Amino acid sequence: MHQFTEHHRYYTFRDFAMSALDRKMLALIYQPMIGAFAIGLYELLYQQTAEDRIGYSPLSPQRKLFLGLGMDMNERGRQELIDQCSRLEAVGLLQCARLGLTDNDDFVYEYEMAKPLMPDEFFSNPHLTMLLRDKVGKYAVISLREAFYAKEADELAGAQDLQRESLTMPFYELFRLNAYAVDQELDQALAEVAPVRAVTPKPQMETAGIQYAEIITRFPRNSVNRKYVERLRGDEEQLAQLNYAAYKYNLSVVDLCRLLDEDDIFNSRGELMYDELQLRANQMYRQGRKRTEERERVIGRVAAADTAAAVDQGSEETPDEVGVLEEFYMDVPMALQGRCDIHQYNMLMRNEPHTRFIARFFPGAVPEWLIRVFEVIDLNYKLSGPVINVLIHYVLGVNDAQRVTKTYIDAVASNMLMKRVDTYEKAIGYVKEQMKLEQERGSRRESGYAGAGDSRKRTGGRATGQSAARGSRRKMDVVQEMPKGPEMSPEELAELYRLAQSFDGK
Template sequence: MRIGNMHQFTEHHRYYSYRDFSLSAVDRKMIGLIYQPMIGAFATGLYQLFYQLVPDDRVGYSPLEPQRKLFLGSGLDMHERGRQEFVEQASRLEAVGLLQTSRLGVPDSDDYVYEYELIKPLSPDEFFRNPHLMLLLRDKVGKYAVISLRESFYEKEADELAGAELARDNITVPFYELFKLNAQTVDVELEQALSEVAPTRSPAAKPQLETAGIQYGEIISRFPRNSANRKYVERLRGDEEQMAQLNFVAYKYSLTVVDLCRLLDEDDVFSTRGELMMDELQLRASQMYRQDRKRDEDRLRMQGRMEAASAGEQGDTGDEPLEEVAVQEEFYMEVPAQLAGRCDIHQYNMLMRNEPHTRFVTRFFPGAVPEWIIRVFEVIDLNYRLTGSVINVLIHYVLGMNDAQRVTKTYIDAVASNMLVKRIDSFEKAVRYVRDQVRMEKDRELRQAGGAAGGKASGGARGAASGRTRGRKPAMAIVQEAGELAVSQEELEEMRRLARKLDGNK
């Protein structure tokens, strides 16, 4: 219970309790043997007092009464020390999930009404699957006592059946094979009566999201006390929807409790009214996820370098070299221009199939290999997990066959990503992939060449048409100088006859 001022929690304030369950024998045993060592006998006695306020054979609400009855029933004096003791014991019940307290404001009044909602104890299976509760019990009674307590809740299976692998045949009779309902008639009066006597408190169905399993208690126990956002974080207590969204963000970006507390402590994560800005939180969680991933990749590459260095030192002491794998002629690749004359096709393909990529890439450069190229293939090796022979085929494709000189980090990374997507995990698959890519590039160049030739043939007409549609003024034909034309005597005489005829018509 969070009570800022003890004058707001006195024996004069009214209260009521609510529960929607009844305790079974196993539940009572759980309270006595499991919960009581964790929270003490006073807190479990207070739980029993709340439980008895509603008849044992019913569920629902207790009468609305002053809290004086609670103090007297708990044996507490009605002064500030007694109120603090009651708050402490109720907080113990809340911390282990047996009680939920709410303060209700009375309209048109400064008075408060306190609601004590009891929660059913966990079953033995649920309790021992809950890590923080089980660890608390271990700290209180010891691990051997925890094992003994767990065994006390279960009856062992017969020895004859425990180790046997028996075939299970479900012979249960379903409902509709035994009973037939008359669904033709609808009893309106019955439905109305049931709706009138239905409980006013009904749990609302909420969509279930994937969760990281982070509880409010884990967040608030690690959150800084002097943080400006602490008052907003404290409002998350009891807000199941916000906690579900936080757990989904933590699950989505692999955040721990410490990472989530760090994000909630940053500026602009909460609005001025204390509302959680989920979009801003997801943006910062994504940035943290990318940074963590980059650090993991760098750490993995550094570890790979150290392992390679240690393996090299061990290899110098006389370890056996790896066995070479032969390359079939149908998977031979042509020797690049950079290596022409230095090795034949058989030697080149054997190097590409068996040599480490760190040595194979140096053969394409007369001097030192650029540092950025080393880093790119290091990422492909250690982070993308492509095999060595596939990386060598990738080097052959981007360095040996790239006539357009598109050797950039983006291009190499795009080709490697495409290989990953297409599950290229062997030398033979990589060779087929490269040949398919070369064939596709040639087909694309042929189509572009054909399109360019067609464009030149119809360039004038298409240019005029496009000019008429785009421009405001119509495209006018331009008279080009054609030079002198040779005219025969007969053509000249025909032209003169037409000119006389036109003069006569005038």
């Protein structure tokens, strides 16, 4: 409040003049939404510049506004003026800014006025239409909208379906300009005397909402980059880039000022090096995230120690055990076989804290790096205790030493998070699905290896036959005498003759 008094100076800016339609919009549409006092303030600010001109008003103390509105020049009056300005800002009729003067450490307030919306633009804005409905009612909104339109004749109701022929004369068919006679003096003079600001498109990307005044008031006065930061006041594009970087990497105004004060953020011409700014903002974001995660883990350790102490003292009751259905049973790993049966193991996996459950897989102390990995999963990833136990069963209960790596455990936990595995039952289903996929991949590999072995056998057989054929040219193999079997009886010999005659057809 000490920086917004009747002694501080102000000026207004507008680049439009109000028509009868604009005044009707103010009286019938905006006034029911924000009140007559705010509309009176708008009219007073509008009159600071002559009716037949656009641009800036002279610098004047804000005492002129207090007296023009009949307000007391005290803290209550200042708060009332701020509230009315906020109403105008909320509906898009006013934009306020505070300019810091470096010479005398003073502030100048800027009131930039905006033209009332046309009826089509206003009623196509859902927020403003809903606010007007809440103030005057649904049927009044319909009546007000009809009051701003003159209806067309009944004969032209379907004019869009009729054949339309344009009769408008284009500019260059009627006028001829001397394009070779460029008057540079005229262009320069028009640019110098133009009081209207250059219209810049509003940035469409997300923004942190940090204004230039917030940056310059927190920026060190003796900094080498101070002169470059002061140039940002009129550069909307670079301010939009700064706001986007602050929004992207969750930077505060202090963090942004710290980045702008570093070396090599501006080049020799005073231009912002946006890529370098993004790189350093990313580093600050990662460092801040790392500190936040470490702080969460420390707080989690302290809370766990307090809980354990309270349980040891008997001040808290032991939580009730949750039963496990047989359809969600998992086999006992090889490391725990003989120490517990399948029912006991699944009850432990469902109800025991992960710090105690993981200790059962090791004869001595649990490796420190493994404790840290599951601490991150517990305190930073926010996986529930039973889900972490199922994860421990999956990565430690399978006889595959290659799985016990930090990268693999983190990848499995991340995959669980992506698949929204947040209950014990979902975790069991996830593990069974993964084990089934691994079995299918293993069977496909084994079948592939067997097929390769058969092909090698077939190739070897052909090679052996070819070698034997080449050897037969050199030496004939001797046919060994076959051993004689038992002699056939006359009945069997007669039966064979009969079969041979039937085959021969005689």
